Amino acid sequence: MLLSPAERQYLYDSLVQNPPIRPDARNVFQCRPLEATTTFLPSSNGSARLRMTDGAECIVSVKSKVVKTADTPNLLEVDVDVQGYRDDSNFVATLKYNLSSLLHKNFPFEALKLTSRYSYKLFIDCIVMSNTSYPLTIISMAIYLALKTTKLPKLVSEVDDVNVEEQPTFSDDWEDAKTLGEATGSDFQPPVFITLGVIGSSLLFDPSLEEEQVLENGLIVSFYDGKAQTPLQNINLALNSNKNNYKGLKSTHIVSAISMVNKYCGMIIHALDTLIDQDEGDGQVF
Amino acid sequence: MESISFKPEILERIIPDVSLERHLKIGIRSNQRLFDEFKNIQILSQKSSHLLTTSYIQNGNTLVICNISYGITELLGGETPEQYSSVYPTLSISRGRSGAPTDEEMNLSQKLYESTLHSRILPSNSLIFKPKVMIDDNLEDLDTNKQFKFNLFVNLKVFDRSGPLFDVCHFALVTSLKAVKLPVIYLNDSFVKLSIDNLLAYPDAELVPLRLNMEVPLVSSNFGLYNLDEKNLIICDLENESEESNIISKVNVVSDGKAFNEFTLINGSLLNITRDEIKSLLRTSKQRAKAINSV
Amino acid sequence: MNTDRRRILGPQDARIPDLGISTNANNSMDIDPAGFAAEKRSSDIQKMFMKTNFISNANGSSYIEHGDTIVQVSVFGPRPIKSSFIEQASFSVECRFLPHLKQDDALDIDGDHHSNPNGRTGLSYTEHKISSFVESCLVPSILLDKYPKSTIDLHITVIEHNSESTSLTNLVNWITVASSLALVDSGVEVRDIVTAGHIISDGQHVILDPIEPVSKRTDCLVCFMNLKNEIVGIWVDGDLDNLDTAIEECNKMSRTIRGNINSYLLST
Numbered sequence: 118m119l120l121s122p123a124e125r126q127y128l129y130d131s132l133v134q135n136p137p138i139r140p141d142a143r144n145v146f147q148c149r150p151l152e153a154t155t156t157f158l159p160s161s162n163g164s165a166r167l168r169m170t171d172g173a174e175c176i177v178s179v180k181s182k183v184v185k186t187a188d189t190p191n192l193l194e195v196d197v198d199v200q201g202y203r204d205d206s207n208f209v210a211t212l213k214y215n216l217s218s219l220l221h222k223n224f225p226f227e228a229l230k231l232t233s234r235y236s237y238k239l240f241i242d243c244i245v246m247s248n249t250s251y252p253l254t255i256i257s258m259a260i261y262l263a264l265k266t267t268k269l270p271k272l273v274s275e276v277d278d279v280n281v282e283e284q285p286t287f288s289d290d291w292e293d294a295k296t297l298g299e300a301t302g303s304d305f306q307p308p309v310f311i312t313l314g315v316i317g318s319s320l321l322f323d324p325s326l327e328e329e330q331v332l333e334n335g336l337i338v339s340f341y342d343g344k345a346q347t348p349l350q351n352i353n354l355a356l357n358s359n360k361n362n363y364k365g366l367k368s369t370h371i372v373s374a375i376s377m378v379n380k381y382c383g384m385i386i387h388a389l390d391t392l393i394d395q396d397e398g399d400g401q402v403f
Numbered sequence: 404m405e406s407i408s409f410k411p412e413i414l415e416r417i418i419p420d421v422s423l424e425r426h427l428k429i430g431i432r433s434n435q436r437l438f439d440e441f442k443n444i445q446i447l448s449q450k451s452s453h454l455l456t457t458s459y460i461q462n463g464n465t466l467v468i469c470n471i472s473y474g475i476t477e478l479l480g481g482e483t484p485e486q487y488s489s490v491y492p493t494l495s496i497s498r499g500r501s502g503a504p505t506d507e508e509m510n511l512s513q514k515l516y517e518s519t520l521h522s523r524i525l526p527s528n529s530l531i532f533k534p535k536v537m538i539d540d541n542l543e544d545l546d547t548n549k550q551f552k553f554n555l556f557v558n559l560k561v562f563d564r565s566g567p568l569f570d571v572c573h574f575a576l577v578t579s580l581k582a583v584k585l586p587v588i589y590l591n592d593s594f595v596k597l598s599i600d601n602l603l604a605y606p607d608a609e610l611v612p613l614r615l616n617m618e619v620p621l622v623s624s625n626f627g628l629y630n631l632d633e634k635n636l637i638i639c640d641l642e643n644e645s646e647e648s649n650i651i652s653k654v655n656v657v658s659d660g661k662a663f664n665e666f667t668l669i670n671g672s673l674l675n676i677t678r679d680e681i682k683s684l685l686r687t688s689k690q691r692a693k694a695i696n697s698v
Numbered sequence: 699m700n701t702d703r704r705r706i707l708g709p710q711d712a713r714i715p716d717l718g719i720s721t722n723a724n725n726s727m728d729i730d731p732a733g734f735a736a737e738k739r740s741s742d743i744q745k746m747f748m749k750t751n752f753i754s755n756a757n758g759s760s761y762i763e764h765g766d767t768i769v770q771v772s773v774f775g776p777r778p779i780k781s782s783f784i785e786q787a788s789f790s791v792e793c794r795f796l797p798h799l800k801q802d803d804a805l806d807i808d809g810d811h812h813s814n815p816n817g818r819t820g821l822s823y824t825e826h827k828i829s830s831f832v833e834s835c836l837v838p839s840i841l842l843d844k845y846p847k848s849t850i851d852l853h854i855t856v857i858e859h860n861s862e863s864t865s866l867t868n869l870v871n872w873i874t875v876a877s878s879l880a881l882v883d884s885g886v887e888v889r890d891i892v893t894a895g896h897i898i899s900d901g902q903h904v905i906l907d908p909i910e911p912v913s914k915r916t917d918c919l920v921c922f923m924n925l926k927n928e929i930v931g932i933w934v935d936g937d938l939d940n941l942d943t944a945i946e947e948c949n950k951m952s953r954t955i956r957g958n959i960n961s962y963l964l965s966t
Contacts, residue, residue, distance in 0.1 A: 191806035210826030217805045217823075222935065334838075336932075349934040353834040365838050365928025368945045375938060453717055455798060457858075464754055468857060472798040474712025474814055491708030493797070493816045499756065499774030499851055501792055503819055504704065512705045540721060554712045556816050558797050560855065562770070563753045588715060599711075603718035 120330050129331040129362070133317035140327055146381040148254070148323040153389075155266045155396050162239075163267025167259040171325060174246040175255045177263040179239055183285060186236040192229050193220050194238070195260075199245040199252065211352075212253060215310070215337065216243070218348050219257070223308035223341035228300040232278045235285050237269055249326040251354045253337060257310040261389055264307040268294035306386055308341035313374050314354065315366060320374050322381070329355040333364040336374050340382040345375045419645035426645075427631050427638075434642045441624065441640040441691060444571065445698075446578055453586045453604045458579040462571040463642070466562040469575040471555055471583055475599050478550040484527040487616075489520035490580070492557040494572060496564050511568060515557070515576055522621060522657065522664045525580070529614035530555070534602055535589040542589055542605065549597055553585060566642035569655065573623040581620055584610035621659050622692035626684050628652040628674055635674055637684065652676070654684050660693035707816040714812045743907040743954055746872070748962060750883040756853075758884025762876040765909040766860035767869055771876045773884035775850035787845035791833040793825050793854040793873065801825070801859075802866035828854075828870055835874055835894075835921045835931035841887040850886060852877055864909050867919040867933055871896040871907075874921050874931065875955055882963060890923035892930055893956045895948030901939065906951050916940070920948035924956050 120128065131138040137145060151169045158164035163179035184192075197213045198204065220241070229237040241260060245252045270287040271294060278285075288294075298305035314324035315334040324332060335354035339346040351366060415422040415433055426433050436442070442463035449458045456471040471490070478484065492515040494508050504512075519525060530553040535542045557579070559572055587605040595601045627638040627650035641647055651671030657664040663685065670676065746764040753759035756772035776787055795801055797815035801808055801824045808822040821829065832854070840850070854877060859869050874894040881888055897904050898914040905912065914936060921931035927949070934941065 194807075205820045207821075207826045207830055210821070210823050211830045213807065214805070214823045214827040217807050218935075221805055345938055347935045347938060349932065349938065350831070351834060351929070351932050353830075353837065363834075363837050365923050365926070365930040366932070367927075368929060368942060371929070371932060371945065372942060375941065454714070466752075468796070470796060470798050472714065472815065474708070474714050476709050476712045491706055491816055493705060493707065497753075497756075497772060497853065497855070499772065499777075499853060501853075509704050516706050537718075554708050556708055556798070556814065558815070560796060560857075562772075563755055565755070589718065591718065599713045599715075602713075602715045604715045606717050606720040 120327060125331050128327060129316070132319065132321070132328065132331060135317075135319065137316070137319045137321065139321065141325065145319060146322050146377060148385060149325065151255075151258070153259070153262055153392050153396070155262050155393055162269060163263045163265075165259045165262035165266065167255055167262065169255060171249050173248045173250070173252065173255050175248075175252065175259040176244045176246065177256070177259040178242045179263045179267045180242070181237045181239055181267075181269055183231065183235055184238045185234055186230070187234070189236070189238055191221075192226055192236055192238050193217075193224060193241065195220060195241045195243070197243045197245070197256065200247060212256065215253065215348065215350070216256065216260070219308050219310055219339050220260075222348065223339060223346055225297070225301050225303075225305065228297045228305070231272050231285050232274075232276050232283075234278050234282070239267070250324060250329055251312060251335070251352075253310050254312045254323050257308075258389060261307045261309050261386075262393060264297060265305070265390070265393055266296065268296055269300065270294050306341070306390075308339050308346065309382070309386070311338050311340055311378055311382060311385075312336075312352075312354065313338065313377070315370055318369075320370065320377055322377075324354065331362055333362050334366050334370075336366075336371070338374055338378045340378055340386070343383065345378040345382070349375075415643070415645050420649050423629075423645040423649050424631070427629065427636060432638070432642075433645055436640070436642070438636065439639050439687065442642065444574055444695065449579070449582050451582050451584045451610070453606060453610065456579055456583045458575060458582065460571060460575040460578070462574070463565060464563050465565055465568070465571055467571050467575045468560045468562075469579045470558045470560075471579050472558075473553045473555050473585070475588065475602055476552050476554055477599055478531065478552055480548075484531070484552070486527060487520060487523045488525050488527045488530055489516050490525065490555040490557045490576070492516055492519075492559060492576065494559040494561065494568075496561045496568070498564065507568075511572055514569060515572060518573060518623075518657070518665060519576065519580075522617075524577070524615050524617040524621070525555075526614065526616050527552075532588060534597070535587060535605075536593050537589055537591050538593055542587065542608070545590065545597070547597060551588070551599065551602070555580075555583070566640070566647055567625060570623045570625055570640070573657070574620070577617070577620045580613065580615060581617070583613040585613055586610055617659070619659050619696040621657050621664055622688070622695050623655060623657045623665070624688040624691050626654045626656075626687075628654065628670075628672075628676060628680070630672065630674055635676065635680060637680065639687070654681075656685060656688035658685075658688050658692040660689060660696055663689075705817060708814055710814055712814050714815075716812075743951055744909055746958075748876075748879060748959075750879055750966065756884075758880045758882070758886070760876045760879035760883055762872050762879070764872050766858060766864055767872055767909075768856075768858040769869075769873050769876045770855045770857055771873075771880040772853045772855075773850065773880045773886065774853065775884070776845040776848035776886065777851070779847055779849055783847060785846055786842040787840075787848045787850050789833065789837055789840060789842060789850045789852075791829045791836070791852045791854065791877070792821070793828040793832065793856065794821065795825060795856040795859065799856060799859055800861050802861045802869075824866065828866075828873060831870060831931060831933065832874055832877055835892055836877060836881065838928070838930050839878070839888045839890050839892050839923055840881070841889065844887050852880065865898075865917060867917055867935070868896050868907070868909060870894075870933065871919055875959070879959060890925040891956065891959060892921055892923055893952040893959065894919060894921040894931070895951030895955070897944055897947045897951065899940070899944060899947075901937070904944070904947050906947060916944055918944040918948060920945050920952070922949060922952045924949075924953055
């Protein structure tokens with residue numbers, strides 16, 4: 118919904134307050150409530166469906182394939198499809214570029230290694246069924262849930278095939294399949310993107326559609342391994358509305374964005390993990 | 404009623420036909436050139452490496468960047484190629500629009516393809532090769548019946564178009580072809596399979612200039628014929644909207660300075676063109692080709 | 699796979715070979731770990747060549763050569779729009795590489811650079827990304843509300859780029875500078891000229907404007923409007939430690955470039 122000039126001014130004035138007054142009474146570091154289901158696509162290795170209160174909905178599926186490591190430059194492939202946008206539009210292409218770059222820079226690729234010759238390759242397909250605000254955060258959280266619950270079949274053939282060429286074989290018992298966390302032997306937490314809106318001297322986590330229209334700039338920061346990471350970029354979040362308010366950033370904005378992400382993102386990740394635990398064993402979507 | 408007067412450049416945009424006629428009547432052209440004067444054409448810079456040949460060509464204000472790269476295909480058994488080959492040109496004209504290629508871009512690409520093929524300057528033999536193989540840091544001949552072929556991809560990028568582009572694009576293409584040097588193609592190892600996926604360009608050997616059936620670059624020249632007071636005016640090297648859209652009897656000649664390779668005549672306004680006029684066109688284009696090639 | 703059937707594009711299965719590895723030691727492109735220690739040129743920006751206003755059928759144009767990079771930018775506009783009324787100009791950026799150029803494929807999402815380059819009509823992911831980054835950098839500088847009912851289109855052509863020696867961020871740095879120059883040349887009203895700085899750092903040493911491949915921990919590109927020291931674009935890869943120093947260094951570089959642009963514009 119596009120705001121009228123008066124509504125925009127009212128919203129702007131309340132958001133530049135210190136602390137900002139957000140229309141849905143959220144704190145600056147709070148994301149919008151969301152609900153999610155995981156592991157519901159029977160033919161995928163991992164899947165997640167995430168819905169937000171504003172009607173945004175995203176489905177992510179993770180599939181795997183066994184490939185020869187030497188022939189495959191890239192063991193992760195992300196594809197993004199947003200309803201209402203062409204695949205070759207700048208909007209979709211930029212989302213895909215950013216998500217690929219996030220996962221490439223922050224992923225434990227050793228977890229995909231099967232033998233000295235073979236690896237798993239993961240195909241991450243994201244479909245945004247509907248969105249109002251910029252969908253990067255919701256896609257990235259759905260990818261988090263899907264990757265976290267991804268299970269890959271257990272290898273039963275030899276790990277060392279340097280000298281003897283052998284096709285890898287897998288256990289046919291699905292119960293033996295391992296999550297990526299079990300494969301690395303650590304607590305695997307996939308990377309996420311946090312979208313921050315910049316207005317006045319404040320930063321807002323996960324801005325809504327109305328907030329996006331009055332923002333002065335936007336930042337995307339990655340979070341992985343317990344702290345803020347790169348890619349870190351600024352981005353114009355309000356794509357379809359007027360760019361009246363669009364302004365430059367101060368370096369203090371960037372520094373405080375990093376410290377806010379460091380401080381609060383752990384909680385977001387914890388909430389997502391809790392969601393998976395509660396969801397376990399259900400498997401029903403509707 | 405008060406009459407409105409326009410500046411010449413505005414008049415040219417709103418009523419190009421009247422503007423053209425008025426100019427020609429007083430014996431001048433809106434681009435300040437003489438009737439028999441061509442725009443200056445020159446190679447600004449040219450370089451070639453293992454994978455690419457690049458030329459910058461300037462023609463009046465128009466700048467053309469011509470890049471020739473190549474891809475390798477395998478000649479299937481029993482396939483005998485035609486005696487002469489062509490190049491695969493794509494052309495884009497910078498005019499602030501994007502999307503699918505325009506008619507002009509497609510037509511010019513097609514014309515360049517055909518012109519190269521029919522002027523028989525590129526023998527297929529010069530593109531066909533047998534790869535070598537690296538054994539103990541030495542390149543050796545490979546014992547195989549398989550043959551491979553270079554396919555030349557030409558990309559032309561045109562900035563600041565001001566008139567018909569065939570002449571300048573043709574010039575960019577042939578002078579770049581003259582500069583193309585091809586590398587030795589080899590297999591890194593005698594154990595890998597001989598297929599196009601495993602072939603490499605050898606970086607350390609001298610590059611071999613592409614053998615062409617063309618001693619000096621061909622030069623294309625264009626002329627317009629316009630009927631003024633029952634007489635045919637010959638106008639060289641059309642430029643600007645008014646000339647391009649209103650002079651529809653056109654002649655295009657490709658020559659190397661000695662002989663003629665191509666002659667095209669489109670008599671759009673059904674003029675009565677005489678033998679002497681054609682002779683003079685041919686003479687002019689020969690002289691121009693000679694002059695350009697002697698620089 | 700190309701779907702263009704309107705032109706003769708050449709065989710689709712033709713493959714562009716890679717260059718073999720040279721046995722001459724001196725022209726190797728190896729990563730130079732000594733680059734930082736030697737501090738060959740920690741504080742200078744590489745030479746560049748710039749030129750504006752050489753394309754008469756665009757409203758503004760610029761051309762920059764820097765190392766192995768050549769970028770050309772044309773500005774078309776303000777042009778009238780046909781559709782319904784808009785209060786302020788809409789601004790769009792389109793960046794294209796010449797088709798034979800190998801684009802930065804660190805993410806490997808742009809397909810195979812060995813295949814026939816002819817006939818690609820859409821933009822690659824890298825081109826889209828650059829377009830939207832440059833757009834978001836320049837929007838704050840342009841007085842869009844001076845031009846209702848219009849569009850301003852910026853067309854960037856990357857004429858040369860060596861993705862093996864020069865990083866994508868360094869390329870974007872010079873694209874941004876060239877775009878600002880073209881905007882100034884077009885006479886579109888701007889608040890300030892956007893200039894950029896690009897550094898890499900290993901945690902201790904900083905190299906401005908790196909155009910040789912060196913190992914790095916942080917790669918930071920920041921675009922500024924220097925008048926009020928506003929950051930209009932930031933693109934960081936690698937480590938986030940000492941980010942404020944990195945931004946500071948980028949600012950220095952952008953000021954140097956700004957100084958050069960100012961004296962160029964005054965002398966033309």
